[in-house]
Amino acid sequence: MTNTISGSLLLADPAGLLIWAGLTVFTAGLMRGFAGFGSAILMAPIFAVLLGPVHMVPMVASIEIPMGVMLFFGARRAVEWKFVGPLAAIAIAAMPVGIWLLVSLDSSVITKAVSVIVLLFVMVLITGWRYHGPRPLALTLGIGGVSGAMMATTSVGGPPVLLYMLAAEMPAATIRANIIAYYLLTGFVLVTMVMLASPTGLAALIDAIVLLPVILVGSWIGSRLAGKAADQTYRWIAYIFLAVAGLFGLFA
Numbered sequence: 001m002t003n004t005i006s007g008s009l010l011l012a013d014p015a016g017l018l019i020w021a022g023l024t025v026f027t028a029g030l031m032r033g034f035a036g037f038g039s040a041i042l043m044a045p046i047f048a049v050l051l052g053p054v055h056m057v058p059m060v061a062s063i064e065i066p067m068g069v070m071l072f073f074g075a076r077r078a079v080e081w082k083f084v085g086p087l088a089a090i091a092i093a094a095m096p097v098g099i100w101l102l103v104s105l106d107s108s109v110i111t112k113a114v115s116v117i118v119l120l121f122v123m124v125l126i127t128g129w130r131y132h133g134p135r136p137l138a139l140t141l142g143i144g145g146v147s148g149a150m151m152a153t154t155s156v157g158g159p160p161v162l163l164y165m166l167a168a169e170m171p172a173a174t175i176r177a178n179i180i181a182y183y184l185l186t187g188f189v190l191v192t193m194v195m196l197a198s199p200t201g202l203a204a205l206i207d208a209i210v211l212l213p214v215i216l217v218g219s220w221i222g223s224r225l226a227g228k229a230a231d232q233t234y235r236w237i238a239y240i241f242l243a244v245a246g247l248f249g250l251f252a
Helices: 017-035 039-051 055-080 082-105 107-127 137-154 158-166 173-197 202-226 231-251
Strands: none
Touching: 017 055, 017 082, 017 137, 017 158, 017 202, 017 231, 039 055, 039 082, 039 158, 039 202, 039 231, 055 082, 055 107, 055 137, 055 202, 082 231, 107 137, 107 158, 107 202, 137 158, 137 173, 137 231
16 A cells, blocks of 8 residues: 555555545445435445545545536526525535545544544434424534534534534425536535645555446446335435445444
């Protein structure tokens, strides 16, 4: 693993890391296709262990962007920009704090934090809890800030915003569009910031490009599977995948 500044870590060890990375992103794509969520959350703890958090964050964000672009074109007219704009802006403003933590904290601490966040998110999803309290601007900005810092440090900034958006009193199509727009905006900025701040940024982008066809194929197959069984069945499969990824990151 010597060529970490400008070369692909995966292609430097194709017999080992590339196989495990391919299986990981293929599974993440399947889950994204049939369940509609969770690909980045599944990849984060596994790649934090395999490649380290500093490499994992920009790589996972880069892999997610093309899928987000495709989804955005179909959902852009339903986006509630007055809601998404402030949320994304404060998340972006908080990202430098998260990047500082990413390059300052011990990698094992970040890996464990990623895994704990994933496992807590799975627990919340299983219980079906949703926030139904007031939604003042201060709370919206606070959640956006926490999400942005978490995203830059762990790539798993989604749970706070996702749970907050799902509880909004908006049509389902608007909620979905808001989620897509938020992650696309913040993802682009995160990749740019980490590419500038991290010595392995270019290597992470190369690895994302290497893995992109695999996750797209997995997503396509997953979308073809959707509708073959009850929606709840696929969600429980996704919960199991996420829990296994979180436990792997916690104990590997």
